[in-house]
Amino acid sequence: MSRLHDMGGRFGDGPVEPEAEGVIFHADWHPRAMALTVATGAVGAFNIDMSRHARECLSPKDYMRFSYYEKWLGGLANILVQTGVITRDELAGLTDPAPSPLAERRLSADRVAGVLAKGGPVERPSDVAPAFVAGDVVVARKFAQNAQVSGGHTRLPSYAAGARGRILRLHGAHVFPDSNAHGGGEAPEPLYAVGFAASALWAHPEHPQDEVVVDMWQSYLERGE
Amino acid sequence: MPHDHASHDDPHALLPVDPALRVKALESLLTKKGLIDPAALDEIIDTYENKIGPRNGALVVARAWSNPAFRAALLEDATAVVADLGFYGRQGEHMVAVENTDSVHNMVVCTLCSCYPWPLLGIPPGWYKSDAYRARVVREPRKVLADFGVVLPDETAVRVWDSTAEMRYLVIPKRPAGTEGMDEAALMALVTRDSMIGTGLAGQP
Numbered sequence: 101m102s103r104l105h106d107m108g109g110r111f112g113d114g115p116v117e118p119e120a121e122g123v124i125f126h127a128d129w130h131p132r133a134m135a136l137t138v139a140t141g142a143v144g145a146f147n148i149d150m151s152r153h154a155r156e157c158l159s160p161k162d163y164m165r166f167s168y169y170e171k172w173l174g175g176l177a178n179i180l181v182q183t184g185v186i187t188r189d190e191l192a193g194l195t196d197p198a199p200s201p202l203a204e205r206r207l208s209a210d211r212v213a214g215v216l217a218k219g220g221p222v223e224r225p226s227d228v229a230p231a232f233v234a235g236d237v238v239v240a241r242k243f244a245q246n247a248q249v250s251g252g253h254t255r256l257p258s259y260a261a262g263a264r265g266r267i268l269r270l271h272g273a274h275v276f277p278d279s280n281a282h283g284g285g286e287a288p289e290p291l292y293a294v295g296f297a298a299s300a301l302w303a304h305p306e307h308p309q310d311e312v313v314v315d316m317w318q319s320y321l322e323r324g325e
Numbered sequence: 326m327p328h329d330h331a332s333h334d335d336p337h338a339l340l341p342v343d344p345a346l347r348v349k350a351l352e353s354l355l356t357k358k359g360l361i362d363p364a365a366l367d368e369i370i371d372t373y374e375n376k377i378g379p380r381n382g383a384l385v386v387a388r389a390w391s392n393p394a395f396r397a398a399l400l401e402d403a404t405a406v407v408a409d410l411g412f413y414g415r416q417g418e419h420m421v422a423v424e425n426t427d428s429v430h431n432m433v434v435c436t437l438c439s440c441y442p443w444p445l446l447g448i449p450p451g452w453y454k455s456d457a458y459r460a461r462v463v464r465e466p467r468k469v470l471a472d473f474g475v476v477l478p479d480e481t482a483v484r485v486w487d488s489t490a491e492m493r494y495l496v497i498p499k500r501p502a503g504t505e506g507m508d509e510a511a512l513m514a515l516v517t518r519d520s521m522i523g524t525g526l527a528g529q530p
Binding site: 105106107108109110111112113114115116117118119121123124125126127128129131132133134135136138139140143152155156158159162167168169170173174175176177178180181182185186188190191192193196197198199200202203206207208209211212213215216217218219220221222223255256257259260271274275277291293295301302306307309310311312313314315316317 | 350355358366369374414415439455457459462467469473485518
């Protein structure tokens with residue numbers, strides 16, 4: 101396990117509590133925190149992989165005590181300082197905020213609908229040829245950790261690390277988060293849906309036919325037997 | 326609450342502790358720096374409170390139930406099909422539709438964060454983002470289903486899709502018996518949000 105966010109398979113959590121479809125937010129400040137994060141992201145000072153990594157890098161104490169949108173706010177404040185968009189003194193209110201050179205990229209109200217509708221697709225042309233086809237047996241990398249950056253971002257969940265599965269489908273070549281979160285460029289490579297039998301992941305699977313499908317980049321995978 | 330050393334060094338610790346005040350302080354700072362238009366925040370909130378939500382997904386499902394050609398196209402290339410309906414966008418750029426049958430029941434999670442098909446289902450529900458769901462559903466999906474009052478037959482396998490990349494999954498629930506002849510609008514009313522995540526079944530007519 102790399103960090104606390106990597107919680108798939110963990111024991112000890114209580115029941116899941118269903119809620120009505122009309123419940124969207126649970127406190128008055130939640131929609132503002134969501135919108136503030138989306139609008140700030142639209143300025144383009146950091147990418148979505150950096151943004152996810154910032155939330156994951158909250159200290160374990162903060163990660164556990166923060167509610168969902170508090171994690172968003174904590175990650176946002178941290179990454180804004182780390183990328184130099186704001187200063188610590190500005191955040192602390194010790195100095196008057198200086199106008200940002202990124203202000204020309206501010207998301208104005210009239211552009212919101214267009215920007216949300218456009219999204220941020222991550223499929224790219226790639227020089228990396230697909231090494232696997234549907235049906236191939238593969239083994240996920242032993243460590244659920246970034247191979248280049250110690251403690252860095254990865255999307256390989258620890259419960260699937262080292263497990264044997266089979267390729268279900270090729271999704272195309274997608275931006276590689278393990279690189280893109282750390283200034284290494286988009287480094288697109290083939291992305292696959294990989295099916296794992298529950299018995300390959302858990303000592304006590306609920307049912308012999310159940311499985312978990314994990315989207316995995318090619319460099320997370322080796323050929324299996 | 327006292328912070329440990331690492332936590333105290335985090336920039337976010339410079340903000341007020343109360344989250345409502347944190348939002349205000351950050352919004353105020355970013356507005357003064359020219360990075361945020363508060364009216365844009367209002368527009369984003371209005372979009373996800375009033376314009377984009379699970380009725381989009383329900384339309385896709387109802388149409389798949391009633392139109393075999395649409396269903397086939399959706400299972401082949403969901404991204405293109407939902408884009409034709411105007412449901413392309415942020416957090417739904419790469420869509421896959423997975424269909425429930427008598428032999429397989431699909432469920433969707435993001436164990437690492439909270440990835441979810443926003444253009445089709447809106448903002449994820451609280452339980453989808455909870456530690457309990459993220460931790461448990463990959464290991465004990467049937468016990469999680471029981472929390473939702475759903476019991477599957479033993480001959481139905483569960484397939485849980487962990488959204489670890491930018492692929493977003495929409496579950497096509499089984500069409501309930503007794504709905505022959507119902508039109509698209511009537512079918513839509515049976516398609517719950519939870520049935521499109523896989524924690525529920527479609528409603529009965």
